[in-house]
Amino acid sequence: MTSARKIALDAMGGDNAPAEIVNGALQAIAGDEALSVDRLILVGDSSQIEAHLESCGGNPGFEIVHASEVVGMAEDPRKAMRGKPDNSISKAASLLKRGEAVSLVSMGNTGMVVAASTLVVGRLPGIRIPSIAVTVGLSGHPMVLMDMGANVDATPENLFHNGLMGAVYAQDVLGIETPRLGLLNVGEEAEKGPQRCKEAHALLSASELNFIGNVEGGDVFAGKADVIVTDGFTGNIILKLLEQFGELVVRKLLGSAHEAGIKIPAEVASSALQDLDYAAYGGALLLGINGIVIIGHGRSDARAVSNALKQAARAADSALNEHIIAGLHPND
């Protein structure tokens, strides 16, 4: 196995670490779309990882890189970068920096993954601030939302980069041929919205991207665009809001049905939210980093971890970052 294809998995990140993370690695090397066992490096407390593997029938051959420290989900990334130098996220990032792996997957502290990726692995040339691409689906059709929260003070140029990176990701990793880009705004007309959106609209219009113009809040799930471009503030609020709101609507409907004497089994209720569940697509991609970085939901179970690892493999095998760089300098 060439190191250029290896995936460093943060075994300590997320609410269910290390058990569900290690279970996810085991799932990823089983089944039809299996990854080879030597493609994965588990990074974290080696005794805990070994013990869990032992309880699952032994280590099938995973390389384990020991990290003595863990960054909690709510810890301040800046403090953790200084105070916990041997944490599993930074250690995984340093494998990318040294060329011993090409991809990092973590279900841990999002801010910490962004910080370690930016400071340890480094940004792509021309990208000022990385952005998080999250994929949500409806009826099996994936849609990319950029940015989920890496850059809350986005400039028009940052928004343009979000569009470019999202389009390359949708094409190279999700296989959407000519992704349609929409800029999230309060109206369809080019002159609508805040100043940053007006300027981003002009930059996107002047580019060679397949920019379809502004899309409104009510268009997000209407299938108009494959990539929705916004700033990290709006993206973060939308995603957290939808997660909670979806559960709320289902709960209310179950309550109304119950009052009317109608029983709805739990699996029927949960299937309504399944297509909206981004675990189905693995995790979010931190784009603009000189490597492949995937950030999963803290609540990820083994299935979500396994999907994230397969997504990491697909992204690593694509020319994602080369295409982003080429898009930034179209005349080179």
Add this chain to the structure above:
Amino acid sequence: MTSARKIALDAMGGDNAPAEIVNGALQAIAGDEALSVDRLILVGDSSQIEAHLESCGGNPGFEIVHASEVVGMAEDPRKAMRGKPDNSISKAASLLKRGEAVSLVSMGNTGMVVAASTLVVGRLPGIRIPSIAVTVGLSGHPMVLMDMGANVDATPENLFHNGLMGAVYAQDVLGIETPRLGLLNVGEEAEKGPQRCKEAHALLSASELNFIGNVEGGDVFAGKADVIVTDGFTGNIILKLLEQFGELVVRKLLGSAHEAGIKIPAEVASSALQDLDYAAYGGALLLGINGIVIIGHGRSDARAVSNALKQAARAADSALNEHIIAGLHPND
């Protein structure tokens, strides 16, 4: 009837005008919480209004002010202000300007209502840009979101004013005793988020308002805050998104139930979204104007129009604007 209590109703605004608007006026003067008929002024094409009233059994005594022009839902407000001087929204606004009414209710073009209110009626002293307060409910408990889209480029001072105006509205009109104010942001800590939020956090913290700090997207429906403060860009996108997403989740759940052989009657399904329906609270209030201005949903039916008229009456009978002015100058 003193003119200081009169409500000017734009009979031509909205998808179902004038029929459903006039029906709403008729509903508002009937029933337990009835408004007196001489409190309402119907503004619009007098022959259309008279004809519809005739078909409903005759005019019970409404004053009608004729306006020969109508601004469409998608028209550019700036062009309409110039090109259609005798439109029903501007004409209703001029009744407030001249002191012949104290409140304006329209289900028409939101941007046009904002423009006519700002330019014809005028702003409250100290308020630079008006904001739209929308009330959504869950389990009967109302929550105010400020701003729904009047000011998309909000400064920290604008956000602070949104908080103040939202709190006064929640207290004076919705009857929430000491409304808890939350600033919508990407994290709970004061130093999180974009620059405008950090500065707004400081202004709100230093005020005498009951500011509980930042709330995240996932907290919006958790009942933590009575008033959610945000800019008009974020508020507009959230509201349009939730409306569509709620319907989508219900449709998906009905589909899953149908596949499982479970029939859910339409009224059970729609009741799940009912509490989230802001028509129940009448309409959105345009705050910061030297009068009471209510903007309803374009799709409003007679019930929503009637609720908006009752809300206008409650607001007009309160000391809403006096309290906003007092809040802006606490030491006067």
